[in-house]
Amino acid sequence: MLHFELVTPERLVRSEDVHMVVVPGTAGDFGVLEGHAPFMSTVRDGVLEIYKSGATTPETIRIEGGFAEVNDRGLTVLAEKAE
Template identity: 65%
Template sequence: MALQFELVTPEKLVRSDEAHMVVVPGVEGDFGVMEGHAPFMTTLKDGAIEIYASAGSEPERIAVSGGFAEVGDKGLTILAESIEG
């Protein structure tokens, strides 16, 4: 099973994909999200999202500035103010 993951900015849908795990820079600390994670919502600090395609793989990093992350029944949605790259 894989985590459904979306990265969105005010301008566009940047990415909609499946991942093994995504590490997110939350304001209270970085946190990892995998399939079946408990639902919650938090604000983001400036930093890098790390996307692991499979267990043990090297992460793809995408820099984000501000925004929110929501974990729900459909997976992880990141609403970033802006991204770099």
């Protein structure tokens, strides 16, 4: 499982283990699974798609701007806003 955190300046919005997250990067959407290579990306206004398991319909969260970081601990999205 992939550890995923969504953080805004006000609070920790989400911290959980999931199957996959699709992030609206400024160069295009990208999916992150467990074991993804480390990298950082800026994030555009758009929708995060959170897949709890491989065969589910994603939960969506609208975000505005920010950064995404993938490292050996998982995926962290630092968004300016999350709804």
